[in-house]
Every structure is written in structure tokens, then in C-alpha cells.
Amino acid sequence: MALFGPAHDATLTDNCLTRNDWVCGEYVRTRSDEILDALGQHVTITVVSLAIGFAVALVLAVVARQVSWLRGVILGTSTALYTLPSLAMFALLLPFTGISATTVVVGLVLYSLTILVRGILTGLDAVPAEVRESAVGMGYDGFRLLRKVELPLALPAVFAALRVATVSTVALTTIGMIVNHGGLGNLIARGQRSNFHAEVLTASALCVVLALVADLALLALQRWLMPWRRAVNA
Amino acid sequence: MNALLDGLSWLLDGENWSGPAGVGTRLVEHLWITSLSMVIACAAALPVALWLGHVGRGGALAINISNIGRAVPTFAILAILYMTPLGLSIWTTVIALVLFAIPPILTNAYVGMREVDRDAVEAARGMGMSGGQLLRAVELPLAIPLIMGGIRLATVQVVATATLAAVISGPGLGRIITSGFGRRDVPEIVAGAIIVGLLALVVEGLMAWLQRAVDPMRRAGRRTSRRDRDHELPLVREEVVGGA
Numbered sequence: 001m002a003l004f005g006p007a008h009d010a011t012l013t014d015n016c017l018t019r020n021d022w023v024c025g026e027y028v029r030t031r032s033d034e035i036l037d038a039l040g041q042h043v044t045i046t047v048v049s050l051a052i053g054f055a056v057a058l059v060l061a062v063v064a065r066q067v068s069w070l071r072g073v074i075l076g077t078s079t080a081l082y083t084l085p086s087l088a089m090f091a092l093l094l095p096f097t098g099i100s101a102t103t104v105v106v107g108l109v110l111y112s113l114t115i116l117v118r119g120i121l122t123g124l125d126a127v128p129a130e131v132r133e134s135a136v137g138m139g140y141d142g143f144r145l146l147r148k149v150e151l152p153l154a155l156p157a158v159f160a161a162l163r164v165a166t167v168s169t170v171a172l173t174t175i176g177m178i179v180n181h182g183g184l185g186n187l188i189a190r191g192q193r194s195n196f197h198a199e200v201l202t203a204s205a206l207c208v209v210l211a212l213v214a215d216l217a218l219l220a221l222q223r224w225l226m227p228w229r230r231a232v233n234a
Numbered sequence: 235m236n237a238l239l240d241g242l243s244w245l246l247d248g249e250n251w252s253g254p255a256g257v258g259t260r261l262v263e264h265l266w267i268t269s270l271s272m273v274i275a276c277a278a279a280l281p282v283a284l285w286l287g288h289v290g291r292g293g294a295l296a297i298n299i300s301n302i303g304r305a306v307p308t309f310a311i312l313a314i315l316y317m318t319p320l321g322l323s324i325w326t327t328v329i330a331l332v333l334f335a336i337p338p339i340l341t342n343a344y345v346g347m348r349e350v351d352r353d354a355v356e357a358a359r360g361m362g363m364s365g366g367q368l369l370r371a372v373e374l375p376l377a378i379p380l381i382m383g384g385i386r387l388a389t390v391q392v393v394a395t396a397t398l399a400a401v402i403s404g405p406g407l408g409r410i411i412t413s414g415f416g417r418r419d420v421p422e423i424v425a426g427a428i429i430v431g432l433l434a435l436v437v438e439g440l441m442a443w444l445q446r447a448v449d450p451m452r453r454a455g456r457r458t459s460r461r462d463r464d465h466e467l468p469l470v471r472e473e474v475v476g477g478a
Contacts, residue, residue: 008396080435083394083431083434084431084434084435085393085394085397085398085408085430086394086397086430087397087398087400087408087412087430087436088397088411088426088427088428089432091414091423091427092424092427092428094237094420094424095237095420096237096238115474140338159461167301167304168304170305170307171304171305171306171308174309174310175309175401177309177401178401178411178412185307185309188309188310188313189313189401191313192316192402195317197317200310200314200317201314203310204306204311207305207306208305208307208310209307211304211305212305215305223349
């Protein structure tokens with residue numbers, strides 16, 4: 001290329017920004033504030049959605065186990081919600097929650113419910129009946145049985161679901177850009193509209209990295225919460 | 235509730251259904267790109283998955299590909315493809331949709347082939363069946379429920395994801411939602427969401443029916459017990475749930 005380039009080429013500020021390269025360190029250096037803001041928003045929205053989603057899913061799963069006819073209703077409703085496309089979900093929430101981060105959080109919570117409720121139920125169902133009976137025989141009941149015996153034994157299934165929910169929530173947060181609260185999705189949308197390659201690729205790559213980091217963090221948390229497993233694996 | 239009613243009355247207005255940007259055109263676009271993408275994805279993924287499942291190799295690849303797929307935001311793929319020479323052509327959307335349809339099809343078909351009862355496979359081998367016969371006459375029919383489960387999951391996902399094409403000005407029903415956002419027209423936004431949601435639910439229902447209808451074991455009435463099967467399915471499907 002250099003052979004055919006204009007003679008005054010060297011006098012122009014020639015960097016990856018002016019060339020509109022996909023990979024551009026200059027972009028990351030000059031816009032680091034913006035990128036960190038978007039990343040912060042992305043992490044906040046993801047963490048808040050997952051925390052609320054997990055709390056609601058736990059309650060729903062316990063209710064579904066107590067009241068048998070509610071089980072089908074809860075599983076069916078959450079599956080139907082999962083079928084709803086994300087753009088439609090955020091659009092339907094818009095009249096109630098407006099152009100705000102709440103719209104995104106509520107949408108993401110509803111999505112995470114399908115995966116989390118199923119995962120928690122699978123885990124609780126897999127607790128052997130003998131274990132439950134002996135705990136009851138030892139005087140455990142109600143909330144204490146759940147907290148001390150059933151939930152710890154359900155942890156592997158719960159964590160499997162939590163990891164799936166986390167990775168998809170990180171990816172889905174980008175669609176929040178439709179109401180301007182998409183974290184890194186905002187950068188992708190703006191970059192796409194203005195044909196700014198580095199902005200789109202950097203933000204997209206950060207999304208994937210964020211999902212992988214969150215997944216690894218959950219894996220570490222799981223090992224820390226289940227020391228008996230670690231002993232077996234080692 | 236008012237917003238929902240406004241959305242419904244927008245949908246009931248015949249005028250919104252006609253013309254190049256009407257619901258009718260968008261619906262046809264939506265169905266066209268989703269079916270095209272599904273045909274390409276099945277043609278690409280099924281032979282590979284069936285072969286890998288038959289020879290029993292590449293399991294880690296088949297499973298991991300769907301885990302990685304989940305971490306990549308659809309919107310990012312659409313935006314990146316849009317900035318390549320493909321630009322606004324329908325292939326931008328189709329390629330993105332194919333990429334998202336392949337993992338569930340591949341994973342479920344592979345798992346389906348591997349989970350075929352080993353005794354049945356050994357018996358067929360003992361009867362002198364060749365590899366090709368074994369695949370066609372034994373493994374494939376027994377794997378059909380899971381293979382169809384993957385196709386069903388992918389179809390529902392593709393119908394939902396196709397909505398996102400609208401964000402980069404692509405074709406499909408999502409355009410009603412984005413055009414509503416552009417004009418700050420809430421009834422139009424809600425109307426778009428209602429029709430997209432309805433379509434997704436209808437497709438899910440149709441695919442659930444199709445999954446049952448093509449199950450050769452169910453048709454032959456040879457299945458042992460309904461409970462056994464229905465109990466097995468969700469566990470595998472859980473692994474490959476994906477969002478759009």
C-alpha cells in the first residue's frame with residue numbers, strides 16, 4: 001500500500017482511529033472513561049437483575065414444591081416468558097417502566113426466571129428422600145431443613161443454572177440499548193450507526209470477556225461453597 | 235393496561251397491515267428469513283452432528299460450541315456483520331441467525347445419537363448391519379426426539395432473534411417496534427411487541443406438536459412409558475437453552 005499512497009502521507013496524523021481499524025489501542029486509550037462507564041453500567045444491570053432473579057426464583061421454586069398444582073403454572077409461565085423476544089419484552093415493559101434502567105432490569109429478571117426456577121427445582125428434587133427423612137428425624141423442619149440440608153445438596157444444579165443465567169444475562173443486557181440502558185450495548189449501537197469499527201468490536205469483545213469472567217467467578221464461588229466437593233476432586 | 239389496548243387497536247387497524255412497511259410485509263419478511271436460516275443451519279449442522287455422534291468423536295466440541303455461543307451477544311454479531319461488505323443485505327441477518335441456530339441443533343443431535351441404547355446398537359451390529367444401515371435404521375430413529383428438540387429450540391430462538399435484525403435496519407417484524415421507538419409512538423411499539431410475542435408462542439406450539447408428530451417411537455406405539463421419556467428430555471434441553 002505504501003508504494004501507491006500519497007506522498008504527504010507521513011505528515012497526516014495516521015493512526016488506527018483515522019484508518020477506522022477494527023482493533024485499535026488508540027481508541028481504548030482515548031475513550032477509556034466512556035468504556036469504563038458502559039462497562040460499569042453493564043455490570044450493575046447484570047448483577048442487580050441476577051440478584052433479584054435468584055431471590056424470586058428461589059421463592060417460586062419453594063412454592064412450586066409445596067403446592068403441586070402451582071408447579072405447572074410457574075414452569076409454564078416462565079417458559080412462555082422466555083419465548084418472548086427480548087426486543088418485544090423491553091417494548092412491552094416500556095409503557096409501565098418508561099425509558100429507564102428499570103425496564104431492562106425487569107426484563108432480564110423475567111428471562112432469568114426460566115433457567116433459575118428449573119435449575120433450583122431440579123436440584124431440590126434430586127435430594128435423596130432418605131437424607132430428607134433422616135434430617136426430619138433429627139428434628140429439622142421447614143426453613144431449617146431447606147437451608148441446612150436441601151439447598152446445600154442442591155448446589156451443583158443451582159450453580160449450573162446460575163452460570164447459564166449469568167452468561168445469557170450478560171449477553172442480553174446489550175439489547176437494553178433500545179431504551180439507552182444497554183451498558184456495552186450502547187457503545188455497539190452508537191458505533192454501528194456511525195460506522196466506528198473499533199467501538200463496535202471493542203465493546204463486543206468486552207461483553208464476551210465479561211461473560212467468561214463472570215462464569216469463572218461463579219465456578220470459584222461454587223468450589224468455595226462446596227469444600228466437600230473440592231476434597232473429592234483433588 | 236391502556237398501553238396494551240392502544241397497541242391492540244393499532245393492530246386491528248387494517249391500514250397498518252398494508253403497504254411496504256405494513257404488518258403483512260414484515261410478517262412475510264420475518265417468516266422468509268427465519269425459514270431460510272433454519273434450512274441452512276440444519277443442512278450445515280445435522281450431517282456433522284449425526285456423523286460425530288455415529289463415530290462417537292468430538293463430543294467436547296459439540297457441547298462447548300453451544301456454551302460459547304451463549305456468551306456472544308446476537309446484537310454484537312449483527313452490528314459487526316453490518317459493518318462488513320455485507321452491509322444491509324438479508325445475508326447479514328441470515329448469517330447471524332444461522333450462527334445462533336447451529337449450536338442447539340448440533341449439540342442436541344450429537345447427544346441424541348450418543349444416548350441411543352448401546353445394546354440396540356450392538357444387537358444391530360451383530361445382525362451384520364453396516365455403519366450406514368446402523369445410522370439410518372437404528373440410531374437415527376431412536377435419536378429423533380432429541381434431534382427434533384434441538385431443531386425446535388433453534389427455531390424458537392431464530393424467530394425471536396430475527397426481531398433484533400430491526401435494530402440494524404434489517405427486515406422483519408422487529409421493524410414495527412424500532413419504527414415505533416423512532417417516532418416515540420407507544421401504541422406502535424406495543425403493537426409490534428404483541429405480534430412478535432404471539433408469533434414466537436405460535437411457532438413454539440407448532441414445533442412442540444411437530445416434535446411429537448415425527449417421533450417414530452411414539453407412532454409405533456412401542457414406547458415403554460410416557461413418564462420415562464418426558465422425564466429425560468428437559469435435562470438435556472436444559473444444557474442448551476439459549477436466549478436472544
